[in-house]
Amino acid sequence: MADIKVPLLDLNEQNHSLAAELTAAFERVLGHGQFILGQEVSAFEEAAAKELGARHAIGVSSGTDALLLALMALDIGPGDEVICPSFSFFASAGTIARLGAKPVFADICPVCFNLDPESVATLITPRTKAIMPVHLFGQAAAMESLLALARDHNLRVIEDAAQAFGAAYRGKALGTLGDFGCFSFFPSKNLGGFGDSGLITTEDDALAHRARILRVHGAEPKYYHSLIGGNFRIDALQAALLAVKLPHHRQYSHARATNAAEYNEKLGALPGVIKERSCELCNTGPVSNQEAPRLILPQALPENTHIWNQYTVRLPAQPGANELPRDALKRWLNERDIGAEIYYPVPFHQQACFAYLDNAPCIESERAAREVLSIPIYPELAVDQRERVIEAITEFLEDAGY
Template sequence: MSVPLLDVNAQNLPLEAELKQVFENVLRSGRFILGEEVEAFEKECAAALGAKHAISISSGTDALIIALMALGIGPGDEVLCPSFTFFATAGSVHRTGATPVFCDVTTDCFGIDLESAKAKLTSKTKAIIPVHLFGQSSEMDAITSFAKEHGLKIIEDVAQSFGSTYRGRACGTIGEIGSFSFFPSKNLGGFGDGGLVTTESFELCEKMLRLRNHGMHPRYYHSMVGGNFRMDALQCALLRVKLHHIGEYAAGRTRNANYYSRRLSKISGEELILPNDRDHAGHVWNQYTLRVPGRRDELKAHLTEKGIGCEIYYPVPMHRQECFANLPEHSLSNCPISDQLASEVVSIPVYPELVEAQLDEVATAIESFFP
């Protein structure tokens, strides 16, 4: 039996009738930009996350960009971010004219290593972007204390972790701004690109509302230069349907992750390192990421041959990317754990609609690889 890494139809098609009805409602309304569906989705997201303010944005990448813009980050500024992450984290910093400074990460949660961040702090450092990677939070208490001590703003990259928590508090509500993605593979996966920003600050909320609509308020009056960062009303309406199921989606991912952890624990060790599930961090398992020192590519080939979907997130850390080769030396140096993880990690199917027979197929394929 082949098992795909992700099957969006397994989640979306059971909702087909409701999604079609929502589409028809928006079609007949004739309101495709902003409006009631957008406002309702934002209120429901804020309630689900326990955030004071939530604003829908055109993509997860644009959510990071607008967050940086709202905090006044630009040319001459430096922003600390992990090297082991998806490109958008660093690319968004670069697009504002600021300089991404790549820090190493920890092996327990793949989050930014604060000792590395401390070593790379300069007088130009204005912000830090902790990434809650693969569905699990970074160590936000230490990051918050560090940021407060040095006057840094915190932008949480929650693209992969909608609904995750840190010590009972939703990720995305701890720093100044949280940035989310609704790319179809995410825990709350949309029907194209989409994103969200959250904040506890009324002032930042008002600023981002203007920035997402060309800096305009009132109409045709521009006190700042923004962009077209709006999310379509149709996308918001469709996502509202799926938001009502986010609890069961999270439970399904947790169930599947627990199955793997139980099943694979007997071969876990130096050859196969299972992901951590820390007690104080509510993991939502966007990915179930194994570490396979020395044999990762062999295992990936083995799984592929057996029809098991798998992927490497990520094979090249940011400090090794060609487009950043001309950054200052301190931006690119001393990220050995990021290099190590890039050579070890492979993610296996964990989406909530997997049935036990599929989980068994994946686990059996992995077991057959190890003596």
């Protein structure tokens, strides 16, 4: 199997299988010539809202702009604090800072990688205006605890669900639990577009109305500006193409879950490999049942519908090793034409751009940044490719000198 190449992600098979429908959508938009907003956008928004069970869905220009628009709609700015995890994609913190607000970095649960509610509770101050849980890698954060904190302290909740379209918490779609849900349709996502695009959702009519105005520079009607917004519109062409893929997103997530289940079964049977079995949505408990595990597999928590945007393993650092085991495995896989990526190597509280903040240590975020590695999980992963990944990791664990 040594000659089998396994990319971290292969978009072509998925998109090419829909080529006729995608081409028809492109030609339809080309034919009517309405490239900004209009029926294509409205139809996609309605379909996405129905799929998520959301009252309102608003198409936007990217997942980052979804977060920015949600913050603006909640009037978050200078003097305000927003609590977010230190371990996430940069947009989670960057959008807060762009508005002049202060991102406050909470630590994560070492099992599910999401916001630790106990850490959040210690960071709430009179200036705190919102909590931004990130449903990282496609699995829900501890929303019951976080929503309770928000209610107790009169805070807003913005769900960063960029990696979690179609994921659920206790049977309810992510993005419909807080004041806003924010999604990305970056091409690598479970519902991936053809460039940058995103979506925000809300159950609140007034917030939806405000967000729609802010999406078009704060104008209502055109050229009359009651607010200062931005150009956050989703392109009509993107909406038309996403509408073609939307009915297939559950199939994509099911295939990812199938791949994850095989990884868990076959990798989980190897010596020194464990599945983390504690968290219960961030009461956490013991991280492992072995004194010195060599590889820790991700788990789908019982109350969550995990869509496996990433399959992220952990390799605990070993005393005396010349390099991090995570880095050694990444190099090992890459040398064998197997894709692997580190999401994310530097937590926010250690980023140079946030050095001006009085950042408290986030121990679990720092540990995750040293230990995590994501391996191929995309829906079209062939059986022999999946087996090649398992084989290569098995060989690494057998050959590694720790």
